[in-house]
Amino acid sequence: MRPHFIKNNKKGVCDMIEYSPFWSTLKNSSESTYSLIHKHRISSAIIDKLCKNKPMNTTTLNDLCRILECQVQDICIYVPSDQDQTL
Template sequence: MINYQPFWNTLNSSSESTYTLINKHHISSSTIDKLRKNKPLNTTTINDLCRILQCQVNDIAQYVPSEDDQYL
């Protein structure tokens, strides 16, 4: 399962906030909600967040093995 806890840590240590992400950088409130709920995001959105926060992908998301993962 992809977990976005690193995003919240990165956001807290940056000069940005959810308010500035939405109003200054035009990140949708539904994207913020997806981050809160660990729902899937596309790579373009992750790229945008990395650019805005000047960070790496692992500063936004991490993989955590889960029993709920889909079997292939």
């Protein structure tokens, strides 16, 4: 499946990290958003960030990989954008 660009409504630019793989990984696991929040203490704010493709730290990505027993690419993908900063 080819990733799609998601507009960030505040800045009008495309996000470069996208969390659509997370939802498939979660669906194929024994976990749910409820269990992530209540059993594993993942905040509802993190679930909201996953829904809205907002930035999150690598510690959170590590926790999600540990809980879901998956690799980081099963949670997020990098989507190149014309808006990428020149290095």
